[in-house]
Amino acid sequence: MQNTPGDATAQIRALAAARWRIAITLTIAMVCIYFGFIALIAFNREFLAQRVTRGLSLGILLGALVIVASWLLTWVYVRWANRHYDVALDAIERRPGDRQ
Amino acid sequence: MIAAFLLQAATSPPQTRIGQPNAMAMVFFFVFIAITLGITYWAARRTRTTEHFYAAGRSISPGQNGFALAGDYMSAASFLGIAGLVSTTGFDGLIYSTGWLVGWPVVLFLIAEPLRNLGKYTFADVVALRLRQAPVRIAAAIGTLATVVFYLIAQMVGAGGLITLMFGLSYETAIVIVGAAMIAYVLFGGMIATTWVQIVKAVLLLGGAFLLAMLVLARFNFNPAALFAAAAERYGDAVLAPGQLVSNPWDAFSLGLALMFGTAGLPHILMRFYTVPDARSARTSVFYATGLIGFFYLLTFILGFGAMVLVGPDAIRAVDRGGNMAAPLLAELLGGTPFLGFIAAVAFATILAVVAGLTLAGASALSHDLWVNVVRHGRASGNEELKVARVATVILGVAAVMFGITFKGQNVAFMVSLAFAIAASANFPALVMAIFWRRFSTAGAVSSMVVGTVGTLLLIWLSPTVQVDILHHTSAWFPLKNPALVTIPLAFLVGIVVSLMTTARESDEHYAQHERRMHMGTAGD
Numbered sequence: 001m002q003n004t005p006g007d008a009t010a011q012i013r014a015l016a017a018a019r020w021r022i023a024i025t026l027t028i029a030m031v032c033i034y035f036g037f038i039a040l041i042a043f044n045r046e047f048l049a050q051r052v053t054r055g056l057s058l059g060i061l062l063g064a065l066v067i068v069a070s071w072l073l074t075w076v077y078v079r080w081a082n083r084h085y086d087v088a089l090d091a092i093e094r095r096p097g098d099r100q
Numbered sequence: 101m102i103a104a105f106l107l108q109a110a111t112s113p114p115q116t117r118i119g120q121p122n123a124m125a126m127v128f129f130f131v132f133i134a135i136t137l138g139i140t141y142w143a144a145r146r147t148r149t150t151e152h153f154y155a156a157g158r159s160i161s162p163g164q165n166g167f168a169l170a171g172d173y174m175s176a177a178s179f180l181g182i183a184g185l186v187s188t189t190g191f192d193g194l195i196y197s198t199g200w201l202v203g204w205p206v207v208l209f210l211i212a213e214p215l216r217n218l219g220k221y222t223f224a225d226v227v228a229l230r231l232r233q234a235p236v237r238i239a240a241a242i243g244t245l246a247t248v249v250f251y252l253i254a255q256m257v258g259a260g261g262l263i264t265l266m267f268g269l270s271y272e273t274a275i276v277i278v279g280a281a282m283i284a285y286v287l288f289g290g291m292i293a294t295t296w297v298q299i300v301k302a303v304l305l306l307g308g309a310f311l312l313a314m315l316v317l318a319r320f321n322f323n324p325a326a327l328f329a330a331a332a333e334r335y336g337d338a339v340l341a342p343g344q345l346v347s348n349p350w351d352a353f354s355l356g357l358a359l360m361f362g363t364a365g366l367p368h369i370l371m372r373f374y375t376v377p378d379a380r381s382a383r384t385s386v387f388y389a390t391g392l393i394g395f396f397y398l399l400t401f402i403l404g405f406g407a408m409v410l411v412g413p414d415a416i417r418a419v420d421r422g423g424n425m426a427a428p429l430l431a432e433l434l435g436g437t438p439f440l441g442f443i444a445a446v447a448f449a450t451i452l453a454v455v456a457g458l459t460l461a462g463a464s465a466l467s468h469d470l471w472v473n474v475v476r477h478g479r480a481s482g483n484e485e486l487k488v489a490r491v492a493t494v495i496l497g498v499a500a501v502m503f504g505i506t507f508k509g510q511n512v513a514f515m516v517s518l519a520f521a522i523a524a525s526a527n528f529p530a531l532v533m534a535i536f537w538r539r540f541s542t543a544g545a546v547s548s549m550v551v552g553t554v555g556t557l558l559l560i561w562l563s564p565t566v567q568v569d570i571l572h573h574t575s576a577w578f579p580l581k582n583p584a585l586v587t588i589p590l591a592f593l594v595g596i597v598v599s600l601m602t603t604a605r606e607s608d609e610h611y612a613q614h615e616r617r618m619h620m621g622t623a624g625d
Contacts, residue, residue, distance in 0.1 A: 042349030049341030055329025057340035
């Protein structure tokens with residue numbers, strides 16, 4: 001494969017687009033989760049007042065799950081970035097033709 | 101913020117030693133001061149260049165930075181305020197426990213790595229990168245200083261009230277002690293000392309909160325549901341469900357937006373990403389920070405309901421109307437005076453660490469953005485910049501003490517949410533557009549940041565927060581308590597429209613370079 005500087009720029013652009021897609025998808029997921037929770041608080045109190053078990057209301061459970069969801073989403077991103085993004089970036093960096 | 105830090109000296113009921121000089125609290129407090137000053141002495145000998153002063157020589161590991169980010173972020177308001185709010189209102193307080201965390205994933209996905217690769221010391225480095233330096237730096241410094249000053253005022257006034265309440269010192273003495281210690285850390289030890297103060301504080305706060313939560317759960321067979329059930333039995337089922345705090349849905353959305361996107365625009369948080377060696381470490385450090393901060397907010401569920409059941413809302417309000425003493429009272433009940441002393445010292449350390457981080461961020465805006473890049477057109481020597489940064493630290497530290505004394509007894513609780521609203525409306529949109537949008541122009545950046553800052557200040561002034569709660573008018577012109585719902589979209593809109601109207605060739609030319617650096621850092625240059 002030819003390794004011209006133009007090639008590297010195209011590869012970086014493709015990688016940038018991939019990172020942007022992941023970042024925006026996960027951000028939208030976080031926004032939906034949190035504002036979904038806020039919407040339930042604002043519009044459907046009775047729903048959140050229901051009990052899952054004695055003492056544990058759905059509201060408290062979902063509140064804790066918003067925190068757990070934040071953890072999961074950051075984990076998903078870090079895993080993707082470590083496994084795919086870093087590897088692709090290393091590959092572009094190592095191409096000899098691409099250093100001026 | 102949340103539950104106001106109440107400043108009126110409350111009369112303590114006889115069963116608590118809060119408000120009286122507490123020997124254990126004093127011992128813990130002096131040990132903390134001694135350790136942190138020792139760290140500062142050690143750090144001062146390593147602080148020789150601007151890179152050390154602003155960015156700890158980029159030598160902080162991801163794990164250390166994760167703790168330091170958590171230390172910078174978890175303020176006394178989170179610890180005492182949320183515990184107090186949950187203990188007096190139940191579920192409603194938990195809305196904040198989640199709200200304070202959800203901004204962190206956004207920081208990770210959108211900001212941390214590009215910021216580390218594109219900038220040097222401040223977030224303005226990134227916004228100004230492809231654009232004309234002077235106007236962008238001035239606008240960014242205004243956003244930074246507005247955020248820092250309002251946050252500082254809230255923390256200082258809270259600190260004064262809190263220390264008066266816990267140690268029995270006078271308000272002014274408390275403020276001067278906080279100011280002196282904070283200036284010493286930043287002035288001599290720069291970012292190295294500030295980072296380690298944050299780490300020590302984060303470990304103390306997480307350890308203290310965890311221990312307290314375990315002592316609570318030990319009374320309920322380590323079953324949180326049994327604790328919640330006991331709360332519902334005593335104070336009614338309503339404490340487990342949303343109550344009156346969120347009466348207007350738009351208010352809830354607006355506050356949520358400010359908390360979520362404000363986190364990604366806080367200058368003292370953004371600055372921390374420059375202390376690690378590379379973008380990958382920045383990414384990992386947010387992952388750790390999210391874990392630690394989320395864990396802490398889960399603990400506030402237990403602390404709040406624990407204080408409600410074991411201490412009781414009336415006893416808590418008797419000590420402090422805002423409920424801020426819920427966690428200390430709980431500590432006294434479960435661990436006696438020594439544990440109260442420990443928790444009091446932890447709360448104090450918490451405040452000190454946050455104000456140190458804020459002061460360093462403000463000083464870097466004054467020295468790096470305004471002095472070096474505007475006044476001296478980027479031609480100042482490293483030595484000069486370091487000197488100016490230290491002068492700026494003293495100016496900000498003294499200003500913080502004066503703010504603290506000036507605003508004594510004022511209701512400044514709203515100022516933290518104001519700081520978040522400015523960060524979300526002035527700093528965050530400009531940063532996102534500068535990173536991701538090729539056509540972003542100088543005029544677009546400046547107008548977006550100015551509209552974000554001024555719009556937020558104006559709408560807060562016209563909101564019920566100031567007009568009704570503080571000025572006691574019957575109504576307010578602007579209906580929302582927090583303006584973020586209007587000002588965040590407005591800042592984006594202004595930035596986009598003005599950029600499209602102005603020629604963007606200046607920034608377009610640099611974008612290919614920028615693109616490469618955004619992913620590879622300066623290593624590939």
